[in-house]
Amino acid sequence: MRIDEGFRRHIVGFSIPAGLCNCGCGSLLPQRKYRVLRFLDGHQSRKPLAAWLAKYIDFSGDCWEWRGHRWEQGYGCVWQNRKRIKVHRAVFEMVFGSIPKSVMVLHQCDNPPCARPSHLFRGDALSNVLDCIRKGRRANGERHPKAKLTEEQVEKIIRLNRSAGLRPWSIAKLFPVRPYAIEMIIKGESWKHVYQRVGNS
Numbered sequence: 490m491r492i493d494e495g496f497r498r499h500i501v502g503f504s505i506p507a508g509l510c511n512c513g514c515g516s517l518l519p520q521r522k523y524r525v526l527r528f529l530d531g532h533q534s535r536k537p538l539a540a541w542l543a544k545y546i547d548f549s550g551d552c553w554e555w556r557g558h559r560w561e562q563g564y565g566c567v568w569q570n571r572k573r574i575k576v577h578r579a580v581f582e583m584v585f586g587s588i589p590k591s592v593m594v595l596h597q598c599d600n601p602p603c604a605r606p607s608h609l610f611r612g613d614a615l616s617n618v619l620d621c622i623r624k625g626r627r628a629n630g631e632r633h634p635k636a637k638l639t640e641e642q643v644e645k646i647i648r649l650n651r652s653a654g655l656r657p658w659s660i661a662k663l664f665p666v667r668p669y670a671i672e673m674i675i676k677g678e679s680w681k682h683v684y685q686r687v688g689n690s
Contacts, residue, residue: 492606496584497548500539511537538579541567542604546576552603563601580604581611593617599624630682637665643674643683650675 510516511527518526545557545565555565555576565576581594584606588594595612596603603609612620621627631639638646642664649655649663657671664671670679677684 492584493553496580496606500543500546500583538567538569538583542576542580542583546604551605552598552600552608553605554600555602555604559602565602565604576602576604577609580606581609595620599626630680637670638680640680640683643680644687646671646674647684647687 508518510518510529516529518529541557545555545567547554547556557576558566560566560575566573567576567579568574569579575594577596578594582588588611591613593612593614593616594609595617596608597610598605598608600608618627628634630636646660646664649660650657657668657675660671661668673679674684677688
């Protein structure tokens with residue numbers, strides 16, 4: 490896409506105009522009579538974001554993966570102005586302009602290290618969760634790491650309540666959960682997918 494190619498040309502052919510600090514902050518350098526300055530005081534150790542992106546993004550595949558340091562979830566990160574920022578957010582802001590902190594940058598490709606601009610889109614926390622559910626990446630039911638019950642046990646709980654008429658506190662004695670959890674299952678407020686399946690059978 491044109492957006493991707495424009496971004497790639499920008500960061501690969503990145504150069505800083507004369508008279509500006511070479512760290513990429515955009516500050517004007519003071520004029521000295523006998524000495525040409527390249528950095529403002531204290532900016533020598535800084536490197537422009539575009540230079541980091543050009544060095545650590547692998548442009549070879551469909552997803553442009555970040556090959557530098559990554560956060561635990563796999564998102565690329567880089568230090569900018571003494572803050573650690575996510576690479577895909579920095580790329581999005583370079584291409585599309587700045588966005589408020591409340592706005593999230595989401596991946597269409599579901600590849601956390603991807604920094605290709607055409608694979609990124611704006612969203613909020615709700616759209617992030619809905620995107621996760623729609624793509625089947627959200628752990629629920631037995632797949633959830635903190636699940637104490639299996640789907641088979643949940644079906645048994647629902648059937649014990651419907652057929653035998655047992656109350657939540659008596660059912661809770663048979664399973665490793667509290668009566669409140671049993672009540673939520675019986676009402677269909679938790680384990681909804683199993684509740685709907687048992688209700689339709």
